[in-house]
Amino acid sequence: MTHRKPYVGGNWKMNTDGASGAELATAVAVALETEHSVDIAVFPPFPYLAGIGTLLRDRGSTVLLGAQDVSDQPGGAFTGEVSAAMLLDCGVKTVLVGHSERRHVIGEPDALLNAKAKAALAGGLDVVLCIGETLDQREAGETDEINERQARAGLAGIPAADMPRVTIAYEPVWAIGTGKTATPDDAQNAHAQIRRVLADLYTPEVAGAVRIQYGGSVKPANAAELFSCPDIDGGLIGGASLKATDFAAICHAAAAAPAL
Ligand code: 13P
DSSP: OOOOOOEEEEEOOSOOOHHHHHHHHHHHHHHTTTOOSSEEEEEOOGGGHHHHHHHHHHHTOOOEEEESOOOSSSSSSOTTOOOHHHHHHTTOOEEEESOHIIIIISOOOHHHHHHHHHHHHHTTOEEEEEEOOOHHHHHTTOHHHHHHHHHHHHHTTOOGGGGGGEEEEEOOGGGSSSSOOOOHHHHHHHHHHHHHHHHHHSOHHHHHHSOEEEESSOOHHHHHHHHTSTTOOEEEESGGGGSHHHHHHHHHHHHHSOOO
């Protein structure tokens, strides 16, 4: 079976300011300077990307710079939008597409998210495609169906050759920012099902190499148990990524998870 290097992302959402963002990025870079067995990314708000990109580069940090969103358009008259090329210019390596807050709060549909994923890949960025069910959908027994639909729609037309640059983040909406975490068994079942969908869409080899992160109230206290599940390859962290010591502890837990 393919070895998948764990991958942990810190999604800062609409938090920090210039000074506290720089402080947080510095603290994360220092705390994780010698942690080489995990891929680590931080996703600061747009206005701070260039500054934090410079800061990480000047420190020689291996922490990757990520953006929380990207336009599906390459440029032009799209007020307020930010293109993949602009992000790349700021040192961004990867971008979140389809975070539940963009799907459910801002109302972005699957077709737009697919276009964003393609634009990011075409522009030279990696993609973290976020999927996951709402509480109503979980209670109606639709978890796997929703994940399958969002994965198929988000990846439509993306060739296998691009899949090494794609990560899936499974984030059950009801577990985001609520303190409720999916049980390791529930999360593992959802991840295994998502991997089966990837195998069907591509090949078992491609599916075996794609990293699937878990997101939703991950903290130092529950990270090790979640990351020990065979199909959970790290996490996408919200609240706990705003504290460097917690985020570093979560990254170390991913490093310590049994090798796949
Ligand atoms: P919390 O870790 O705050 O639940 O947020 C998860 C998330 O949405 C990461 O993208």
